[in-house]
Amino acid sequence: MAQTVLRSAVVIMIVTLVGRVVGLLRETLLADSFGTSFEVDAYRYAFAIPSMIFLFVPGALNAIFVPSIKSMLVNGNREEAQVLFRKMMTVTVSIYFVIMAIGMLFSREIIQLMTFMQNGSEAITPEQRAAQLEMGAKLLQWMWPSAVFIALIGVFQATLNAHQQFFIPQLSTVVNSLIVCTAYPLLVPFYGIYGVAMGTTLGFLFAALSMIYALKKERYSLAPDFRWNDTEMKKIGERFIPIMLGSLITQVYTFIYPVLASGLGEGRVAALGYANIVYQLPTAIFVAAFTLPIYPYLVEYFTKGEMGRMKQSITEGMQYLFILMVPVIVAMIVVPDEIVSLLFYTGPDGEFDLTSIDLTATALLYMGLGLFFFAARDLLTRAFYAMENTKLTVIAAVVGILANILSSLMFMTYLSHGGVALGTTTGSLVNMLVLSYFLRKHIGPFIQRTFWVTALKTVIGAAVMGAVLYMATAFVSFHGVWMQKMYILFLIAAGAGLFFAVLVLFREPLALRIIERFAGKIVKRKRG
Structure with a gap:
């Protein structure tokens, strides 16, 4: 299992990395x-939807739909899988078409709700708020059709x-960002901003x-099918509501940034948005890359009652x-300004100035503290999906959101928009702890000793890395934007x-596997 998961993870990571690089170009x-x-x-308010x-x-459709269609493929019922695909595509697109239509009618009210906390704020005048509301509503109307296209992407x-195909689905994110990038010379x-x-x-x-060509090769038809009243669709429906609800609640974080930071002054919402891009x-x-290929194994082990192997997979x-994640967290703590400058600063003539760097770096520092909590939360959620226990994930998500909002309100008094970012970290931590508590009650202790050994080695390695990064940035600098960017990349x-x-000196086995797998990919590319 370990080698198969790592092999799939490497493919997903490489393609996702390319997609994110292009996405950062877009930003x-x-x-x-x-x-x-x-x-x-205004764009950030509208794009939040x-x-x-x-x-x-x-992600939710993957958790809902993969078990059903995969079981059909394993049992040799390819035709049933093709019919189920058409039904699922039809019902999902229908739902989001209705959502799109309603959303376009009430775009102004949605933006107004998201910006209500600016009432009475001295940071923005009533005239500015009215103009921002009008612009945000129009931008949102332009983007509402995305809901239908995203539904198709999910299915x-x-x-x-x-079908164990990860390359094409991940490549679609690259296509997405490339199309947006072309809007800048062609539409902007x-x-x-409406061109964006x-x-x-x-x-x-x-x-x-x-993705249509790959689907056609697997002989899937895009013809609609409205015959939804069958056993398999009912099973999907039973999973649909709690999983979608849990995922929706989790993504309320996207709304928290603009709503809580809206009264803190100009640029704070935008800074949180830019920091979130880096965080994501x-x-x-x-x-x-790891939760996606591990998920089917968790389902298999739980179904067979092999709890020992399930715990080993989680560990x-x-x-x-x-x-x-830990070395990334350390980098965001030690050199947040340099990371932001690398990605967004283009020079003194650009609109993203030193103030923008400072605002975004502050948000990134506090937001980055929660990276591992976010990652662990996602893995533990998949474990509950494998056990077909979706209610507890919803409870954990609600508790996490409440912790996020309450801690944000408390921290922003002292840290401004940095407090909103720190609230996100707190919410992720609480969500992870609640899931861990419930999972331990269901399957017993699931974190084995090997995790703590790896964690100790990782903390030591990250501390050494952080010390070197600090000294390298504190005592060495280059003149010129692009020379500085090259130095930061180095x-x-x-x-x-x-x-x-x-980690290699400590003979950490998982680190050795990662290095071997990536080295193998590079060698194969050179030979090709």
């Missing part, structure tokens, strides 16, 4: 064109994953279209996530190399 274009301006704040849908719908990705000069909204919607459309980079690359997943690569070198 850099936004930063260079509009900075942390009024228009970006499709962003939330994209963050929870594909398509889940179906291909059931004529439509301004148009490009956003087109990006989701082309991401869905990019390691989570997208590493978390999905191993936590080890991988800890090894990959430091990040050298820091990662140093971290893994420490």
Whole structure:
């Protein structure tokens, strides 16, 4: 199991990394064109809707749909799988078409609700708020069709994953970002920030279209099928509501940023948005890469009653996530300004200035503290899905959101928008702890001794890396934006190399497997 999971994880990580690099280019274009301006704040309010849908719908549909279609494929019922695909596609698109229609009618009210905390704030005048509300509503209307395209993306990705195809679904994210990037030279000069909204919607459309060829090769038809009243669809429906509800509650974090930070002054909402982009980079690359291929094994082991192997899988997943997340956390703590500058700063002539760097770095520092909590929460949630116990994940998500909101309100008094970011970390920690408590009650102690051994080695390696990064940035600097960017890139690569070198000295087996797997991929590429 370990080698198969790692092999799939490496494929997912590589493609996701490329997608995130292109996605960061997209965000850099936004930063260079509009900075942390009024228009970006309005765009962030509006984009929170499709962003939330994209963050929870594909993942939720994967958890809901993969077990059903995979069991049919394993039993040789390919035709039944093809029929089920058409039914699932039809019902999902129908639901989100209705959501889109209602959302377009009430776009103004939705934006108004999201910005209500600006009432009475001295940071923004009534005239500015009215203009922001109008702009946000129009931007949201341009982006509402994304809901339907995202629904298609979710069904398509889940179906291909059931066939052990991970490359094409992950590649769709690259297509998405490339389409948005083309909006800057083609649409933004004529439509301004509205051109970004148009490009956003087109990006989701082309991401869905990019998977059609792979589906056709597996002989799936896109013809609608409204015969939903059968046993398998009822089983999917039973899983649908709690999983979608839990995922939706979890993604309320997307709304918390603009709502809580709206009264803290201009640029704070935008800074949290930029920091979240950086925060999502390691989570997208590493978390999905391991939870996605581990999930089917958790289902198999629980079904067979092999609890020992299930606990071992959970422990191993936590080890991988800890090894990959902790050095990233240290980097975000030690050099947040340098990371933000690397990704978004283009020079003194750009709109993303030193103030923007400082605001975004502050948010990134406090947000980054919760990276491992977020990753572990996702893995533990999958364990509950494998046990077909979805109610507890909803309870944990609700408790986490409440902890997020309450802690954000408390911290922002002292840390401004940094308090909102720290609230996110607190919410993820509480969510993880609640899931851990319930999982321990159901299957007993599930974290084995090997995790703590790996954790100790990882902390030592990350501490060495952090000390070197601090000294390298505190005492050495370069003039010129691009020379500085090259130096930061070199430091990040050298820091990662140093971290893994420490783990190799400690003979950490999982680190050795990661290095061997990546080295194997590079050798194969050179030979090809």
